[in-house]
Amino acid sequence: MHRGDLVLDEDLVKREDLIRGGLGYHDITEKVCKMAETPFLETHKGWLVGFALAASTLTMFVLAIGYLIWEGIGIWGNTSPTFWAWDIVNFVFWVGIGHAGTLISAILFLFRQKWRTSINRYAEAMTIFAVICALIFPGIHVGRIWVVYFFFPIPNQMDMWPNFRSPLLWDLFAVGTYFTVSLLFWYVGLVPDLATLRDRVKNKAAKLLYGLFSLGWRGSMRHWVHYERAYLLLAALSTPLVLSVHSVVSFDFATAQLPGWHTTIFPPYFVAGAIFSGFAMVQTLMLPARLWLGLKDIVTIKHIENMNKIILVTGSMVGYAYGIEFFMAWYSGNEYESFTFINRAFGPYAWAYWTMVTCNVITPQLFWFKKLRTSITVSFILSIFVNIGMWFERFVIIVTSLNRDFLPSSWHYFTPRIWEPIFLIGSFGLFFTFFLLFVRYLPVIAMAEIKGVIANGDDHHA
Amino acid sequence: MLKNYGLIAEYESPHAICEASKRVRDAGYQKWDACTPFPVHGLDKAMGLKDSVLPWFVLVAGITGCALISWLMIWVAAYDYPLNIGGKPTWSVPAFVPPAFEVTILFSSLMAVFGMFALCGLPRLHHPLFHSKKFERVTDDKFFIVIEAQDALFDLEKTKDLLNQTHPVSIELVEEQL
Numbered sequence: 001m002h003r004g005d006l007v008l009d010e011d012l013v014k015r016e017d018l019i020r021g022g023l024g025y026h027d028i029t030e031k032v033c034k035m036a037e038t039p040f041l042e043t044h045k046g047w048l049v050g051f052a053l054a055a056s057t058l059t060m061f062v063l064a065i066g067y068l069i070w071e072g073i074g075i076w077g078n079t080s081p082t083f084w085a086w087d088i089v090n091f092v093f094w095v096g097i098g099h100a101g102t103l104i105s106a107i108l109f110l111f112r113q114k115w116r117t118s119i120n121r122y123a124e125a126m127t128i129f130a131v132i133c134a135l136i137f138p139g140i141h142v143g144r145i146w147v148v149y150f151f152f153p154i155p156n157q158m159d160m161w162p163n164f165r166s167p168l169l170w171d172l173f174a175v176g177t178y179f180t181v182s183l184l185f186w187y188v189g190l191v192p193d194l195a196t197l198r199d200r201v202k203n204k205a206a207k208l209l210y211g212l213f214s215l216g217w218r219g220s221m222r223h224w225v226h227y228e229r230a231y232l233l234l235a236a237l238s239t240p241l242v243l244s245v246h247s248v249v250s251f252d253f254a255t256a257q258l259p260g261w262h263t264t265i266f267p268p269y270f271v272a273g274a275i276f277s278g279f280a281m282v283q284t285l286m287l288p289a290r291l292w293l294g295l296k297d298i299v300t301i302k303h304i305e306n307m308n309k310i311i312l313v314t315g316s317m318v319g320y321a322y323g324i325e326f327f328m329a330w331y332s333g334n335e336y337e338s339f340t341f342i343n344r345a346f347g348p349y350a351w352a353y354w355t356m357v358t359c360n361v362i363t364p365q366l367f368w369f370k371k372l373r374t375s376i377t378v379s380f381i382l383s384i385f386v387n388i389g390m391w392f393e394r395f396v397i398i399v400t401s402l403n404r405d406f407l408p409s410s411w412h413y414f415t416p417r418i419w420e421p422i423f424l425i426g427s428f429g430l431f432f433t434f435f436l437l438f439v440r441y442l443p444v445i446a447m448a449e450i451k452g453v454i455a456n457g458d459d460h461h462a
Numbered sequence: 463m464l465k466n467y468g469l470i471a472e473y474e475s476p477h478a479i480c481e482a483s484k485r486v487r488d489a490g491y492q493k494w495d496a497c498t499p500f501p502v503h504g505l506d507k508a509m510g511l512k513d514s515v516l517p518w519f520v521l522v523a524g525i526t527g528c529a530l531i532s533w534l535m536i537w538v539a540a541y542d543y544p545l546n547i548g549g550k551p552t553w554s555v556p557a558f559v560p561p562a563f564e565v566t567i568l569f570s571s572l573m574a575v576f577g578m579f580a581l582c583g584l585p586r587l588h589h590p591l592f593h594s595k596k597f598e599r600v601t602d603d604k605f606f607i608v609i610e611a612q613d614a615l616f617d618l619e620k621t622k623d624l625l626n627q628t629h630p631v632s633i634e635l636v637e638e639q640l
Contacts, residue, residue: 173560221502452503
């Protein structure tokens with residue numbers, strides 16, 4: 001495998017766009033390792049404040065989970081006919097966030113998009129933390145978490161097996177595999193960079209830890225041959241995997257016979273939405289981080305613009321799917337389907353529907369203007385809007401379809417209790433705690449890959 | 463007691479190490495290596511390395527995963543624990559596709575990673591090369607050729623001469639604990 005043999009976009013290979021300031025190999029090492037090598041007592045104040053906030057929120061989350069397990073899921077507002085609400089909304093929301101990381105690390109790798117090297121480590125870390133948040137929600141939603149092993153196909157005391165024909169079980173396989181493979185992909189990428197830190201840090205304990213996790217990597221070309229092949233294979237395996245994960249998540253809904261859920265458009269529509277929301281989250285996290293970590297030369301405006309273009313494309317797909325759903329509801333002639341969609345837009349949850357449409361359909365269209373998609377402030381604000389919009393999309397799909405079911409006498413307007421926001425905010429605490437630890441102690445940029453891009457750029461100039 | 467592990471020669475650029483590797487390869491050495499901060503384009507050819515066999519392991523792992531989970535699902539759903547859900551068939555192959563797909567990917571990926579480390583002989587806690595202070599820069603910005611004393615052609619003076627002809631920045635003798 002030779003990276004750079006195939007050039008899809010000639011001007012992306014120009015080194016100036018990808019990495020500014022004529023950085024050499026050693027400059028990259030210095031810039032990226034700086035944060036991890038700062039002694040504990042000299043930690044940036046902003047990081048400490050952020051970490052204190054995130055860790056407190058995480059503590060709240062852990063306590064809330066403890067209370068939920070003790071008391072039962074009755075502490076949430078879920079009640080007939082809405083038995084799935086914020087818990088599943090949060091699950092789908094977090095799984096979706098993860099998708100951008102895999103898209104950047106795997107799909108853009110296969111397409112030889114060299115600009116990805118500046119952001120892939122970051123995005124992959126985001127994937128892993130988001131999938132951890134996602135897995136927690138169905139985990140606690142089962143209620144009796146001590147028998148959660150019934151999910152797994154292992155012999156148990158009741159002599160029963162899981163039902164392999166249930167989409168909920170497919171989901172377990174899909175998200176479980178997704179988490180494992182993302183973690184492996186991320187770790188394999190980290191090994192050479194951990195070795196860099198091992199060879200640089202002065203602190204004995206840190207050296208020992210980096211040494212253990214870098215597995216004795218010494219940059220041997222005989223190893224690189226296997227390594228690059230494994231990386232390519234993982235990219236090739238992750239690509240269909242990432243497309244399958246949100247498809248399987250959508251099967252949870254699409255195979256049910258509920259109007260508003262039972263549609264064939266769900267798998268592609270969910271995947272596009274996942275990538276859309278994931279890229280927005282990458283922007284939300286990266287735009288402030290590149291300022292604070294001093295990585296403006298590595299993550300350039302070109303990267304931000306490219307990501308905004310992907311947000312524009314996937315956002316338009318999502319908008320198109322919203323339209324097609326309405327069209328099919330009318331064209332099918334099915335009165336229940338039509339009712340559900342009219343109910344979504346003009347029923348009791350119209351406020352949620354129009355929040356979703358405003359954030360997801362209108363916002364990304366602003367990126368048609370070069371001025372807006374190259375503005376850091378605009379990108380940041382719009383990325384927040386997309387995050388909000390995509391949370392509401394899942395809320396609209398789940399709650400509006402459930403709260404007015406076939407029997408009007410059981411219609412019930414779902415309202416969350418105090419615990420729902422606590423769990424949602426708590427999951428952000430978990431996410432940011434991990435993320436802050438990551439930016440503090442691990443190389444946030446894939447150094448070895450960036451150096452490879454620089455070397456290639458030099459070849460082209462020579 | 464210390465014994466010679468080998469000679470290491472340091473280079474500044476990917477180009478220099480590629481040129482040097484060709485000379486070492488042509489001189490007929492077998493137990494030698496090039497260590498670099500990133501995979502250098504074309505260095506595998508310059509060293510005369512073969513392609514990795516990893517894909518074959520991964521293929522076998524993937525097929526194994528797919529076969530195992532398919533067998534489990536069919537046996538569980540159709541024979542050992544048949545559940546009648548809405549009168550749907552127990553032998554329902556379309557419903558088995560998603561788990562079969564996911565487990566195929568899972569097994570393949572595990573093999574890609576653990577197989578790769580096994581082929582590399584990693585993890586290992588120590589290596590004689592880590593005795594060299596200079597070698598610490600291999601994960602930063604320096605490129606090294608390592609010729610092991612174990613090699614049949616190794617001769618301290620002659621090998622040093624050969625390395626000298628490749629214009630390295632420095633040459634160092636690395637020793638290892640017996």
